[in-house]
Every structure is written in C-alpha cells, then in structure tokens.
Amino acid sequence: MYHKTHRFLTCVLLIATPVLFMVAFTLLQINFEYPDILRQPAATVMEKFVAGGSGLIANWYLMVVAAILFIPVAVLLHPYLACDDTPYMPAATVLGVTAGIVQMLGFVRWPFMVPMLASTYISSSTSEATRAAIEVTFNAFNQYAGLGVGEHLGYLFSALWTILIALAMPKSKIFSAWQGWLGIVLALGILSGTLEPAGVPLVGAINAIAYSLWAFWLVMVGVTLLVKGGAK
Numbered sequence: 001m002y003h004k005t006h007r008f009l010t011c012v013l014l015i016a017t018p019v020l021f022m023v024a025f026t027l028l029q030i031n032f033e034y035p036d037i038l039r040q041p042a043a044t045v046m047e048k049f050v051a052g053g054s055g056l057i058a059n060w061y062l063m064v065v066a067a068i069l070f071i072p073v074a075v076l077l078h079p080y081l082a083c084d085d086t087p088y089m090p091a092a093t094v095l096g097v098t099a100g101i102v103q104m105l106g107f108v109r110w111p112f113m114v115p116m117l118a119s120t121y122i123s124s125s126t127s128e129a130t131r132a133a134i135e136v137t138f139n140a141f142n143q144y145a146g147l148g149v150g151e152h153l154g155y156l157f158s159a160l161w162t163i164l165i166a167l168a169m170p171k172s173k174i175f176s177a178w179q180g181w182l183g184i185v186l187a188l189g190i191l192s193g194t195l196e197p198a199g200v201p202l203v204g205a206i207n208a209i210a211y212s213l214w215a216f217w218l219v220m221v222g223v224t225l226l227v228k229g230g231a232k
Contacts, residue, residue: 106150
C-alpha cells in the first residue's frame with residue numbers, strides 16, 4: 001500500500017491534467033480555430049493571434065502547463081504498475097516524461113515567441129521585407145517545433161507510453177484488463193497522427209478523436225486508482 005498522500009497526488013494529477021488540457025484545447029478551438037488555423041497562411045495566423053489579445057496568450061500558457069504536468073503523471077503512476085511481470089515499466093516512464101517534454105517544447109513558442117513575431121508583423125511601420133522574414137521564421141518554427149517536435153514526437157511518445165502502461169494494467173491488482181485494451185486502442189489512434197505528414201487520409205480526424213477519448217481514459221485511470229486505494 002503506497003502512502004495515501006502519494007496516491008492522492010497521483011489521482012489528482014491523472015484527473016486534473018487531461019481536464020486542463022481539454023479545457024484549454026476547447027477554448028483554442030473556439031477562440032483561435034485551432035488546429036485548423038495552423039493550415040492557414042502565416043499572415044492569417046498572426047493577425048488572428050494579435051486579435052486574441054492577452055487571453056489567447058494565457059490560453060496557450062495553459063497548454064504549456066498541461067504538458068508539463070504530464071511529466072509527474074508518468075513518474076507518479078509508475079509504482080502502481082511496476083512489478084516483476086512488467087520489466088518494461090522503466091522504459092514506459094521514460095517515454096511518458098519525454099512525451100511531456102516534447103509537447104511542452106511544441107507549445108511554448110506560442111506564449112513566448114509568437115506574440116513578438118505577430119505584433120511586429122502587423123505593425124504599420126514594419127517593411128514588407130521584414131514581414132517576409134517573419135513569415136519564413138514563423139513557418140519554420142511551425143514545421144519544426146509544432147508539427148515535428150510537439151505533434152509528431154508528442155504523438156509517438158504519448159502513444160508508446162500508453163501502450164506500455166496499458167499492457168501492465170491487467171497484471172496489476174488495481175486496473176482491469178478491459179481498461180488496458182481500451183488504452184491500447186486509443187494509443188493506436190493517437191499513433192496514427194504520425195502518418196499525417198505523409199498524406200495518409202483520415203488520420204488527422206482519427207488522431208483528434210482518439211486524443212479526446214484518451215483524455216477521458218486518463219481521468220478514468222485516476223478515478224480507478226482513487227477508488228481502489230492504490231493497493232498492489
């Protein structure tokens with residue numbers, strides 16, 4: 001039996017982190033047309049960003065916080081699934097921590113880099129040459145930090161972490177086998193998002209649906225851990 005404070009903190013983070021992420025994500029969908037806005041020209045994105053004001057910057061900061069909170073989630077959950085039959089749990093925890101880091105690196109450009117680029121871009125005193133340079137900079141970071149690090153690697157490491165902890169669930173005294181199988185199915189849906197840059201049809205929609213259901217799955221994992229008392 002783990003100390004009740006450890007278990008309570010694990011449950012709180014398992015429940016609060018995906019809830020925070022989904023709230024922030026939903027607000028971005030409403031106020032910033034995210035993620036569809038990322039497929040728009042850089043000029044459109046930056047004009048929309050400036051129009052969102054400080055509230056939009058705060059919204060993106062919440063996304064950064066949610067990504068950071070995923071790091072302790074992976075660490076704190078580890079002992080409840082680690083046993084002799086799950087020797088892969090150390091690798092799973094490393095993957096979970098890495099998932100939080102890469103997603104944070106993908107999101108952090110929005111509250112810290114984009115405001116400066118966007119405000120300079122829309123300024124009447126900015127030359128066309130400078131605007132062109134800003135567009136190149138924005139597009140480069142969008143491809144590298146956003147699509148590459150935050151999305152592609154974020155999908156990859158989140159899915160792999162989920163698959164490994166889901167495989168460990170039937171071997172624990174806390175979680176049910178069906179919870180593990182559900183986690184694997186959702187992880188495969190998330191993993192499909194890595195195929196979007198290759199032009200594979202429908203994977204973007206599959207990934208979005210899987211990510212939303214995955215958030216509810218994490219909440220369910222937290223509630224299960226809370227109810228069953230964390231006994232191994």
